[in-house]
Amino acid sequence: MKALILEVNRETWSTSKGYRLGDVAAPELKESGNALDADRVIIEPIFGGVCGTDKGIWFRKAFHDSILHSQEQDGRNYRVMGHELLGRIVEIGSNVKRQGRFHQGQIVAAESHIYCGTCPMCLAGDQHVCANERIIGVSADGIFAERVKLPANVLWPTVLDKIRPEVAAVQEPFGNAVHVCTPSHADTNLANAEFCGKTIAIFGCGTIGLFAILIARALGARKIIGIEPNAANQARAKECGVDKVIVPSENSYQEIVDFCDGYGADYCLEMSGFSTSVLQAVKASRRGGHIVLFGLSSGDLTIPAFETMITAGKRIHSIVGRRVFSTWDITKQLLENSSNGIQDKIWKVILEEGKGTILPLQEFTPARFEENLSKYPKTLVSMGKL
Numbered sequence: 001m002k003a004l005i006l007e008v009n010r011e012t013w014s015t016s017k018g019y020r021l022g023d024v025a026a027p028e029l030k031e032s033g034n035a036l037d038a039d040r041v042i043i044e045p046i047f048g049g050v051c052g053t054d055k056g057i058w059f060r061k062a063f064h065d066s067i068l069h070s071q072e073q074d075g076r077n078y079r080v081m082g083h084e085l086l087g088r089i090v091e092i093g094s095n096v097k098r099q100g101r102f103h104q105g106q107i108v109a110a111e112s113h114i115y116c117g118t119c120p121m122c123l124a125g126d127q128h129v130c131a132n133e134r135i136i137g138v139s140a141d142g143i144f145a146e147r148v149k150l151p152a153n154v155l156w157p158t159v160l161d162k163i164r165p166e167v168a169a170v171q172e173p174f175g176n177a178v179h180v181c182t183p184s185h186a187d188t189n190l191a192n193a194e195f196c197g198k199t200i201a202i203f204g205c206g207t208i209g210l211f212a213i214l215i216a217r218a219l220g221a222r223k224i225i226g227i228e229p230n231a232a233n234q235a236r237a238k239e240c241g242v243d244k245v246i247v248p249s250e251n252s253y254q255e256i257v258d259f260c261d262g263y264g265a266d267y268c269l270e271m272s273g274f275s276t277s278v279l280q281a282v283k284a285s286r287r288g289g290h291i292v293l294f295g296l297s298s299g300d301l302t303i304p305a306f307e308t309m310i311t312a313g314k315r316i317h318s319i320v321g322r323r324v325f326s327t328w329d330i331t332k333q334l335l336e337n338s339s340n341g342i343q344d345k346i347w348k349v350i351l352e353e354g355k356g357t358i359l360p361l362q363e364f365t366p367a368r369f370e371e372n373l374s375k376y377p378k379t380l381v382s383m384g385k386l
Contacts (some may be wrong), residue, residue: 001020001023001024001025001146001147002022002023002079002145002146002361002362003023003024003080003082003144003145003146004019004020004021004081004082004145004361004364004381005020005021005022005024005078005079005080005081005332006019006021006067006078006079007020007022007077007078007311008060008067008068008078008080009068009077010079010332013060013068013092014060014164015302016060017026017058017060018058018366018369018370019058019081019366019369020366021362022078022179022363024080025150026146026147026262027141027148027321028042028148028149029041029042029091029092029093029149031093031094034199035229036151037093037114037149038093038094038095038096039093039095039107039151039152039153040093040096040149040150040151041089041092041093041096041102041129041145041150041152041153041155041337042089042090042091042092042148042149043085043087043088043089043090043108043110043143043147043148043150043284044087044088044090044146044147044151044167044383044384045064045082045085045086045087045143045144045145045146045147045148045383045384046086046087046088046107046169046383046384046385046386047085047086047165047168047169047358047381047382047383048082048083048084048085048142048143048144048169048371048380049082049084049169049170049172049173049378049380049381050082050084050369050373050378050379050380050381051083051084051173051207051208051378051381052206052208053080053083053138054082054136054137054373055373057081057138058113058369058373059307062156062296063092064139066135066138066139067079067138067139067271069139070109070134070140072110072148072357074195077291079137079138079141080082080137080141080143080144080145080148081137081138081142081144081295082111082136082137082142082143082144082381083112083114083135083137083138083142083143083172084108084169084170084172084173085108085109085110085112085136085143085148085172086107086108086158086165086168086169086171087107087108087110087148087167088106088107088108088384089102089103089104089105089106089108089142089155090105090147090372091104092104092152093152093170095152097154098109098151099152100124100151100188101185102152102155102157103317106157106349107157107158107159107160107168107262108155108156108157108158109155109158109168109169109171109172109173110136110143110150110154110155110156111154111155111156111172111321111322111324111325111328112135112136112137112154112172112321113127113128113134113135113136113154113321113322113324113372114128114133114135114136114140114150114151115127115128115130115131115132115154115324116130116131116132116133117130117134117153119131122259126323126324127288127324128322128323128324129319129320129321129322130369132289136150136154136336139294142216143380144361144383145361145383146383146384147291149179149280149316150246153325154248154327156325158171159336160386162335162336163336163343164343165386166351166354166358166380167335167343167346167347167349168335168376169380170211170346170350170351170380171209171255171328171335173207173208173320174331174334174335174346174377175321175322175327175328175331176208176211176294176319176321176329177193177208177211177212177214177215178211178215178322178330178331178334179321179323179327180212180269180271180292180294180319181194181195181212181215181216181219181269182194182206182219182327182330183292183316183317183319184290184317188329188333190219190330190333190344191261193220194219195215195219195220195221195267196219196220196221197220197221197222197264198221198222198225198266198267199221199222199223199259199260199261199286200216200221200223200224200225200265200266200267200268200269201225201227201256201260201267201268201269201281201284201285202216202226202227202237202242202269202271203227203248203269203270203271203272203274203277203280203281204227204233204270204273204274204295204297205226205227205228205236205237205242205245205269205271205364206233206271206272206293206377207275207350207377207378208271209226209228209233209237209269209271209272209348210233210236210237210240210349210350210377211233211346212269212271213226213237213239213241213242214241214309214340214341214342214345214346215334215342217240217241217340217341218334218342219253219385220338223243223244223260224241224242224243224244225242225243225244225245225246225259225265226242226244226246227245227246227248227252227256227280228245228246228247229246229248229351230248230268231348234247235294235375236349236350236377236379237315239345239348239349240345240349242275242371243259244259246293246306248280249275250278252278252280252284253281253283253284256268256284257283257284260286263286263287264283264284264285264286264287264289264325265284265285265286265289266286266289266290267285267289267290267292268281268284268285268289268290268291268292268363269281269292269294270291270292270293270294270295271294271295272295273296273297274295274297275297275299275301278291278293278297278301278316279303279304282303282314285314285374287312287313287314288312288313288314288315289314289315289330290314290315290316291314291315291316292315292316292317292318293316293318293319294317294319299341305372311372315317315350322354339340342349348359350377350378351378351380352376354365354380356372356376357372357374357378357379358378358379358380358381358382359379359380359381360381360382360383361381361382361383364381
């Protein structure tokens with residue numbers, strides 16, 4: 001089958017970039033040889049989203065250890081890429097069939113963290129931080145392919161009568177933003193949303209930041225501020241509904257404090273991954289406020305006058321992935337509610353109505369893919385028919 005593959009080893013990692021379109025063996029269900037296949041399904045992907053993870057891997061800036069270690073464990077020198085899925089089930093294992101939740105022909109999305117279900121974290125309901133996780137398209141084969149085999153317990157049924165397919169394909173990254181916007185509880189009742197009546201500062205208005213703007217507005221935020229250097233993303237942030245856009249500077253935090261009635265923001269969402277933004281977020285948060293960290297930064301970080309974090313009662317939350325499956329349930333509620341306008345904004349502002357943002361798998365070229373990584377907030381790879 002055709003697939004976008006990363007072909008790399010420890011010697012070539014630092015001297016290479018990109019993926020290639022190649023032929024690899026199609027996955028099969030063979031329960032006689034692998035009992036785990038009874039709990040798995042074969043999916044034909046329809047759309048796959050391209051995200052910051054792909055950009056980091058494309059330029060060899062991220063996931064070095066996860067990819068190379070998992071390839072060595074699997075006795076492989078390549079990895080099929082991609083993790084944001086909308087697809088159709090074409091085969092099911094015997095246990096999946098018996099349980100009756102999924103069937104052939106069903107449309108599904110997928111949680112990208114494959115979890116073990118037996119470690120202390122999984123047993124406590126924290127599958128998104130499973131001690132034995134594999135990540136689709138990183139440490140397990142991904143979905144930029146004509147077929148993919150996945151465990152059924154990571155699948156999320158999706159009704160295309162309620163969510164248009166292109167938007168349904170980005171439920172996984174949208175769920176990241178949902179998790180960021182509901183950091184301290186797993187309540188799926190939107191009436192209990194943490195952001196209702198609150199002031200929100202979003203540092204970084206890339207794709208997940210734009211999603212967060214839409215979600216914060218739908219959850220009843222009183223004021224939303226976007227801190228963003230890129231002019232195109234500033235314009236997108238305004239279309240998504242921010243009340244104020246601030247260009248990052250040494251004094252960005254003071255502009256936020258002033259805009260939030262002199263107290264600072266109730267929630268500062270750090271989405272960019274820059275250490276300077278983390279420090280600005282700490283300064284911009286009110287006493288008793290929340291700093292929510294999603295952007296990835298490497299290296300050490302020193303917080304000046306750290307004692308004020310304690311004396312001001314500020315709280316730091318770090319967010320990874322999505323809670324399984326409470327975040328997905330909130331995602332479903334937000335996307336299926338046409339009155340909040342989220343679906344329309346995702347399609348028109350973030351996916352730009354498919355104008356240049358949808359790339360057929362068979363037409364993949366490295367140059368076009370790399371161009372899209374820099375040009376659009378979100379690109380979809382199309383692989384199959386609806």
